[in-house]
Amino acid sequence: MSENILKELCNRVLSLFKQTESKEENAKEVACNRLRVVLMQDRTNLTPELLQRMRRELVELLSKYVEMDKDALELNFDQEGDQMALMLSIPVIRAKDEAEIEEALKTEEVDNETEDEEDSDSEEEISEENFEEDEASEEEVNEEIIEKNDENLQEDEATEENK
Amino acid sequence: MTGRVIVITSGKGGVGKTTTNANIGTALARAGNKVVMIDTDLGLRNLDLLLGLENRIVYTIVDVVEERCKLKQALVKDKKNPNLCLLAAAQTRDKTAVTEEQLKEICDKLKKDFDFILVDCPAGIEQGFQNAVAGATEAIVVTTPEMSAVRDADRIIGLLEAKEEIKSYKLLLNRVRPNLIKSNDMMSVEDVVEILSAELIGIIPEDTGIITSTNKGEPIVNDEKSLAGTAYRNVAKRIMGEEVPFIDLEEATSVVAKVKKFFSNLIGKEK
Secondary structure, three states: OHHHHHHHHHHHHHHHHHHHHHHHHHHHHHHHHHHHHHHHHHHHOOOHHHHHHHHHHHHHHHOOOEEEOHHHOEEEEEEEOOEEEEEEEOOEEEEOOHHHHHHHHHHHHHHHHHHOOOOOOHHHHHHHHHOOOOOHHHHHHHHHHHHHHHHHHHHHHHHHHHO | OOOEEEEEEOOOOOOOHHHHHHHHHHHHHHOOOOEEEEEOOOOOOOHHHHHOOOOOOOOOHHHHHOOOOOHHHHEEEOOOOOOEEEEOOOOOOOHHHOOHHHHHHHHHHHHOOOOEEEEEOOOOOOHHHHHHHHOOOEEEEEEOOOHHHHHHHHHHHHHHHOOOOOOEEEEEEEEEOHHHHHOOOOOOHHHHHHHHOOOEEEEEEOOOHHHHHHHHOOOHHHOOOOHHHHHHHHHHHHHOOOOOOOOOHHHHOOHHHHHHHHHHHHHOOOO
């Protein structure tokens, strides 16, 4: 019993020291880190919510092609001289094989079809989903672009088949 | 003669823009340059006080713009240094009394007669800032190692970068406290430079001498023994193109250095 009490007392005293120490050490670090976050927002007009959303969408997009450690994804803005760079670092756990990638793309198409049954063209819906919160006019423009891309793709496929 | 027009700005108020202006101007003039300082802080003028010239002002920049006097009549000569002049701001008017074009015109005229035109910019990023920057081709961004000052400096740097006329801007870190940096309680010079990724032109230590020198209306660069004064004189040298190493403030403010200074003062020999 007495041993336990002693141990606890010892730990408490130690933790007290640790706390005060780390506080003193951190004042400058805290300032630097807070400033970096604030300046990133000031420079890019990206709020924390938007950054979070960007992160989420990137994970969604990339995990179709590779299996990665989603929680370890790092998204930072780096200032290199006059140029600002978006640095994305994701630990890849494993490369997906062709079949898996195809399946991921297929299930996505199916998902989109079930989500929105009014439209038959599945490619269109991907764009709709991504720009859900944008204005209608922008959506239309995006759809148009993607439609055009589709046409090009189909043409390419056709020429390939001919060969 | 084509003088260089340098605007001294900061975004945040109270970081030492006007003090910097008075000291760099005085140091440049002491080094033999013809210098004119323009106070563009209309309605809140203070540069005259820091130079001890408040009783000599007859005409202001607004009088020049509204053609109540000639430009040369409005230039107030410094008490000690005939190379140094001040074009004072009007205390009774607001920022709209002078336009960007008018300030540019004044700077262009002064360029012919002076080596350096230092423009003291008001705090903020509104019209007062736009006016002050209008005639300048170089800028000194004053900041302190505090979060709010660094954030505002970042804003100002962004605005300066967008201005075609501003060919270069440099950072002046004011009110640096080596003992707080040593104990990790304050951002270091390196931290601020890295965060703002700007070139440094001066590191000025926090110095109680600044308060007394302001009270006397005598820029601290005139005090040969002052550390802040030396730091400001070094800034002036760097502006003139000389390569001067930055003072190691931690070493200069250490106990050993203070004891040395005490004894050298006792003996009476100049360091």
